Amino acid sequence: MGRQVSTRYLLIGNSAGAIAAAEAIRELDTAGPITIISDERHPAYSRPLISDYLAGHRSIKQTFLGGPGFYSKNGIETVLGTKATRLDIEGRAVELDDGTALRWEKLLLATGGSPIRPDVAGISRSGVFTFTTLDDAVALRREIDAASRVVVIGGGLIGVSVSQALVSIGAKVIIVELMDRILSAALDSQASAMVEARLREAGVKVITGRSVEQIIGARENGRRAAGVVLDDGREIACQAVVSAVGVSPRTDLVSGTAIKTRRGIVVDSHMMTSCPDVYACGDVAEVYDFARGETRPNPIWPNAVMGGRIAGHNMARAPGLPARAYEGSTNLNAFNYFGMAIVSAGIVEPPKNGGYRVLRSQTSGGRYRRVVLKDGRVVGAIFAGDIQSAGVVYGLMRAAIDTHRFEKALAAEDFSFASLPPHARQRLLDRAGIEEDGRNAGR
Numbered sequence: 408m409g410r411q412v413s414t415r416y417l418l419i420g421n422s423a424g425a426i427a428a429a430e431a432i433r434e435l436d437t438a439g440p441i442t443i444i445s446d447e448r449h450p451a452y453s454r455p456l457i458s459d460y461l462a463g464h465r466s467i468k469q470t471f472l473g474g475p476g477f478y479s480k481n482g483i484e485t486v487l488g489t490k491a492t493r494l495d496i497e498g499r500a501v502e503l504d505d506g507t508a509l510r511w512e513k514l515l516l517a518t519g520g521s522p523i524r525p526d527v528a529g530i531s532r533s534g535v536f537t538f539t540t541l542d543d544a545v546a547l548r549r550e551i552d553a554a555s556r557v558v559v560i561g562g563g564l565i566g567v568s569v570s571q572a573l574v575s576i577g578a579k580v581i582i583v584e585l586m587d588r589i590l591s592a593a594l595d596s597q598a599s600a601m602v603e604a605r606l607r608e609a610g611v612k613v614i615t616g617r618s619v620e621q622i623i624g625a626r627e628n629g630r631r632a633a634g635v636v637l638d639d640g641r642e643i644a645c646q647a648v649v650s651a652v653g654v655s656p657r658t659d660l661v662s663g664t665a666i667k668t669r670r671g672i673v674v675d676s677h678m679m680t681s682c683p684d685v686y687a688c689g690d691v692a693e694v695y696d697f698a699r700g701e702t703r704p705n706p707i708w709p710n711a712v713m714g715g716r717i718a719g720h721n722m723a724r725a726p727g728l729p730a731r732a733y734e735g736s737t738n739l740n741a742f743n744y745f746g747m748a749i750v751s752a753g754i755v756e757p758p759k760n761g762g763y764r765v766l767r768s769q770t771s772g773g774r775y776r777r778v779v780l781k782d783g784r785v786v787g788a789i790f791a792g793d794i795q796s797a798g799v800v801y802g803l804m805r806a807a808i809d810t811h812r813f814e815k816a817l818a819a820e821d822f823s824f825a826s827l828p829p830h831a832r833q834r835l836l837d838r839a840g841i842e843e844d845g846r847n848a849g850r
């Protein structure tokens with residue numbers, strides 16, 4: 408029998424969700440033991456910044472959250488580079504891969520997502536990478552140089568981000584995307600085409616409507632990836648392959664337990680799972696999506712932070728203190744691809760005949776804007792090139808403000824906060840105050 412250790416608050420995952428929860432716990436309980444476990448070996452870091460590290464724009468340390476001494480200042484024990492392998496809900500214990508049994512009083516599952524492994528022959532060859540962790544970025548930076556040709560499987564947000572970083576270090580990049588356009592989950596076809604044009608100008612080859620069927624080996628070292636074969640038989644030689652086909656909630660630890668899952672772990676508005684004293688947040692949990700009116704995983708950083716703060720508060724609150732509820736979130740992505748700033752949020756490609764209306768600006772001077780409305784409420788938006796009023800439109804969406812009375816202004820090129828009628832302005836300001844509460848200085 409291995410070592411047995413006890414803690415009050417056990418947080419599994421050492422990233423956006425767990426760190427936000429630890430901070431919220433410390434606001435209410437300055438002394439209760441907190442333990443954070445992660446199978447990654449680094450202190451908490453900003454996952455969105457791993458592309459900056461790969462591109463050579465920042466060091467490993469510059470991706471770290473919380474500042475020096477964060478854990479000791481907050482009285483947090485860390486168990487890093489160690490995986491939680493078995494969860495015993497009734498016995499309130501977690502087994503680790505080093506044989507330790509860790510007993511907890513309150514548990515947070517902030518286990519995030521795992522990269523989806525595509526069903527491609529040769530995927531386990533050396534020279535095939537994923538791009539979701541700092542160690543992935545370290546491995547890629549070690550292997551790739553200006554002479555490398557890299558095939559990126561998948562033209563979604565991660566695929567395009569890694570491609571941009573690889574181009575910055577001089578690599579030749581070929582993106583192979585199964586759909587007929589890149590970024591199809593985040594953008595409409597117009598904005599996708601704008602990003603694709605930027606990628607091509609930067610020297611990236613984009614192949615759409617095709618899939619990789621096989622990763623082939625080198626003649627001299629058959630185990631190492633040396634090229635890919637597409638479904639039309641085309642062969643592309645390369646020195647490395649990055650598999651970036653998506654991420655799915657990492658629910659393996661809860662399978663076989665009483666914790667209810669659907670696509671992710673099911674939680675109530677207090678971020679509590681179907682088992683008392685067990686909470687979940689971030690990419691692994693399903694939360695209310697206010698644009699779609701349904702519950703689903705929302706794998707973005709701010710959602711993990713806000714859910715983590717709510718979970719932490721509710722884990723540590725004394726019985727007399729009211730519980731906090733999470734109002735939910737929606738997909739919100741802000742990125743800058745080869746100098747073009749883009750923001751996309753909510754439903755950007757609504758189903759036909761679903762009662763949606765689309766306000767669309769013409770592409771002019773590299774700028775494009777699209778706002779999707781349902782029953783007068785904003786449910787989705789894309790801003791490309793000029794993102795100045797994106798925050799205002801997102802605010803209208805977040806606060807579900809009826810836009811009927813100022814729809815014409817909303818459609819205008821020069822729409823801004825000043826275009827709103829006073830009642831709408833006030834509601835946005837009130838909401839900004841509410842949200843300030845759920846923010847994390849870590850990002």
Ligand SMILES: Cc1cc2nc3c(=O)[nH]c(=O)nc-3n(C[C@H](O)[C@H](O)[C@H](O)COP(=O)(O)OP(=O)(O)OC[C@H]3O[C@@H](n4cnc5c(N)ncnc54)[C@H](O)[C@@H]3O)c2cc1C
Binds near residue numbers: 446691
């Ligand atoms: C390349 C990339 C770029 C991104 N860019 C953006 C962006 O620009 N904006 C944005 O909003 N979002 C972005 N995201 C998404 C964002 O990073 C995630 O939404 C966020 O990190 C989720 O935080 P989390 O705490 O839920 O989990 P994660 O950050 O996924 O962390 C979970 C941690 O738990 C560990 N873990 C899991 N299971 C176990 C176990 N059994 N035992 C021990 N440890 C375990 C994992 O190894 C991991 O370290 C990006 C993601 C990637 C990969």
